[in-house]
Amino acid sequence: MSFILDPRIAAGSHPLAQLDLCEARLQDDARFPWIVLVPRRQGAVEITDLGQEAQMQLWTETLAAGAAVRAVGEALSRPVLKLNHGQLGNVVAQLHVHVVGRRRDDPAWPGAVWGFGTAEPYLPPGLSVARKTALNALSPFGRGS
Amino acid sequence: MSFILDPRIAAGSHPLAQLDLCEARLQDDARFPWIVLVPRRQGAVEITDLGQEAQMQLWTETLAAGAAVRAVGEALSRPVLKLNHGQLGNVVAQLHVHVVGRRRDDPAWPGAVWGFGTAEPYLPPGLSVARKTALNALSPFGRGS
Numbered sequence: 001m002s003f004i005l006d007p008r009i010a011a012g013s014h015p016l017a018q019l020d021l022c023e024a025r026l027q028d029d030a031r032f033p034w035i036v037l038v039p040r041r042q043g044a045v046e047i048t049d050l051g052q053e054a055q056m057q058l059w060t061e062t063l064a065a066g067a068a069v070r071a072v073g074e075a076l077s078r079p080v081l082k083l084n085h086g087q088l089g090n091v092v093a094q095l096h097v098h099v100v101g102r103r104r105d106d107p108a109w110p111g112a113v114w115g116f117g118t119a120e121p122y123l124p125p126g127l128s129v130a131r132k133t134a135l136n137a138l139s140p141f142g143r144g145s
Numbered sequence: 146m147s148f149i150l151d152p153r154i155a156a157g158s159h160p161l162a163q164l165d166l167c168e169a170r171l172q173d174d175a176r177f178p179w180i181v182l183v184p185r186r187q188g189a190v191e192i193t194d195l196g197q198e199a200q201m202q203l204w205t206e207t208l209a210a211g212a213a214v215r216a217v218g219e220a221l222s223r224p225v226l227k228l229n230h231g232q233l234g235n236v237v238a239q240l241h242v243h244v245v246g247r248r249r250d251d252p253a254w255p256g257a258v259w260g261f262g263t264a265e266p267y268l269p270p271g272l273s274v275a276r277k278t279a280l281n282a283l284s285p286f287g288r289g290s
Contacts, residue, residue: 056201082238084233085192086229086230087228087231090229090254102235111259112233115256
């Protein structure tokens, strides 16, 4: 079964890279450096829907996304204090993992970002910096998309 | 450096089991079947503060906690529809992972549980069922505490 990205994830994020397992996307919310990883496994909802090898790969790619999120924070002069990881899937069932960089001065701190306020889409200059930086950090793990 | 559980985690949860890596705790919130895993590594804040082997063990114990959360939901006649995983640490820095069982009729659905409303402490009968059930599900991974 070929993989189709959920249109709600597609609409709220920008493509970054095709990693070995996941499609990596930049969440279109300039309030937080935020990468969403979507394993290209049609029908997967829970992490346990992945085979054991794919689960390990998801873990590897989650770590890579964390490094990329930190790099984006640096590039935008807003260094990340703490990574937040979430795997919810209550709204969009398609399995996806959030990796979010948090700062004491971000608008949601210290609360969770999910459901907090309204996303602020990137403006072109910031988007370009964020995408290039994230792509560069992810490049050992896949190819740009 | 010996491990000391953060007193805020201790105050909001009940002990379940000492797994190989983590202290497993039942979040004292009867609204959701919810286990918190705390790696016994003093000073760890980010998952990457753990060595690679401990990271894999955290993953194994997270899966076990997911099965235990599902078992608790069954035992309380509120079967879990979706697992939610979160690793935040914005309020309590000590590394900990949340594994939460969600249902369409839970009060926070489909939003995230973190920061949602006020915890509803377990009453003794439900607490006893939840603890016994979780402990039984976790027993292959450690000993009761």
